[in-house]
Amino acid sequence: MTTRTAPRTGFDAAFPLLAALLVLTWSTGFLGVRGLSDSTPILTILFWRSLVSGLILLPFALRYGPRLDARALAEQALFGTLGMFVYLGGFSLAIGQGVPTGLVALITDMLPLGVALLAGPILGQHLGRRGWLGTAIGIAGVALVSAEGLRLGDAPLWALALPVAGTMAFALSAVLQRKLRPASVAVHQSLCLQCLTAAALFALAALPFGGVAPTPTASFAAGIGWLVLFATFGGYGTYYLCLRRYPAPQVTAVLYLSPPVTLFAAHLAFGEPLSPLMLIGTAITLAGVMLAAGPARG
Numbered sequence: 001m002t003t004r005t006a007p008r009t010g011f012d013a014a015f016p017l018l019a020a021l022l023v024l025t026w027s028t029g030f031l032g033v034r035g036l037s038d039s040t041p042i043l044t045i046l047f048w049r050s051l052v053s054g055l056i057l058l059p060f061a062l063r064y065g066p067r068l069d070a071r072a073l074a075e076q077a078l079f080g081t082l083g084m085f086v087y088l089g090g091f092s093l094a095i096g097q098g099v100p101t102g103l104v105a106l107i108t109d110m111l112p113l114g115v116a117l118l119a120g121p122i123l124g125q126h127l128g129r130r131g132w133l134g135t136a137i138g139i140a141g142v143a144l145v146s147a148e149g150l151r152l153g154d155a156p157l158w159a160l161a162l163p164v165a166g167t168m169a170f171a172l173s174a175v176l177q178r179k180l181r182p183a184s185v186a187v188h189q190s191l192c193l194q195c196l197t198a199a200a201l202f203a204l205a206a207l208p209f210g211g212v213a214p215t216p217t218a219s220f221a222a223g224i225g226w227l228v229l230f231a232t233f234g235g236y237g238t239y240y241l242c243l244r245r246y247p248a249p250q251v252t253a254v255l256y257l258s259p260p261v262t263l264f265a266a267h268l269a270f271g272e273p274l275s276p277l278m279l280i281g282t283a284i285t286l287a288g289v290m291l292a293a294g295p296a297r298g
Contacts, residue, residue: 018242019254025234027105027261031269032231033092034101036223042096043206044214046088047199048224053232054195057188065186072183073193079182080194083173084236085201090166098155099163101266105259106142107163112252113139114171119248122175130291131249137288138256144281174248187240195232256289 036045061068091108095101113135185193206212214220242251260282266272 012246015242015246015250018238018245022235022238022242022251023254023257023261025230025238026255027258027265028226029088029231029235030091030095030101030105030258030262031265032223032227033095034266034270035226036220037092037096039217040214040220040223041206041209042092043089043202043209044212045224045227046092047202047206047212048214049227049232050084050088050195050199050202052224053228054192054199056228057192057195061186061189061192065189066184068185068189068193069183072185072189075180075182076185076190076193077197079173079177079190080197081201082169082176084194084198086169087166087173088198089162089202089205090169091163094155094159094162097159097162099159100155101270101272102259102263103160104163105262107160108167108170109142109255109258110139111167111171111174111255112249114168115174115248115252118168118171118175119178122179131253134253134288134291137291138253138285139288141281141283141285141288142256142259144277144284171252174243174252177243178248187237187244190240191232191236194236254289256285260285 032049033042033045066072087108091104094104094107116131116135203212239251260278263272263274263278267274
């Protein structure tokens with residue numbers, strides 16, 4: 001399957017299953033960074049996550065799929081800069097600055113709104129009434145779910161701009177992939193090139209802070225393995241697969257469920273609070289996602 005595949009329209013029985021997989025694996029990125037950030041610098045985490053992912057995929061990218069030419073390399077480097085380096089760096093550095101995990105999930109999962117805003121002027125694809133209504137309901141639900149998280153931590157105000165910038169960069173990457181009609185590249189090739197691009201940029205960014213050499217411990221290896229397997233291969237792989245099968249606003253709308261999943265998992269792993277308000281917000285978010293992700297009717 002290549003980037004030239006047209007998004008599907010109408011009902012597709014595979015979409016609910018792929019959407020559930022996307023939400024679950026996408027949420028692991030927040031949890032993995034949170035778990036490692038107490039003992040490892042953020043840029044070191046991101047470098048090794050990106051490098052290991054890219055190197056694992058490299059033999060398959062070279063052996064299987066369309067031939068990689070200069071155009072494909074340049075396009076995937078652009079998408080990797082926006083959708084991995086800026087996005088991952090934005091939300092991960094925010095967590096490292098003490099921004100609560102729930103708040104980071106809330107900000108980054110405004111991605112569907114960012115896609116909708118950019119898709120209008122760039123693609124001429126405006127959300128219909130149903131899409132905007134579902135978006136509004138989803139935002140309200142996420143706000144309720146994340147209300148408790150807003151009170152956690154004492155991060156500096158400027159740190160909130162980091163996930164905002166990362167989210168808008170990811171939205172721009174998603175929209176540009178529809179606008180540019182990039183060269184035919186398989187999903188595993190896209191991931192490989194984007195991961196290696198991000199790894200190079202994270203290494204450069206870490207130079208003033210002592211580089212990216214890790215402390216070789218079992219917990220570090222396990223944490224990187226978690227991020228590579230679930231967050232990178234599972235999250236990004238499912239995201240790009242869905243993006244090539246369905247319209248971008250429909251795909252990114254399901255990510256509204258990531259904050260509730262993240263908060264439930266963070267409660268189990270890190271003791272973050274859960275409340276009736278969060279449960280109510282989860283139900284509202286699900287209703288909004290179902291509405292926004294349904295077939296557009298104008």
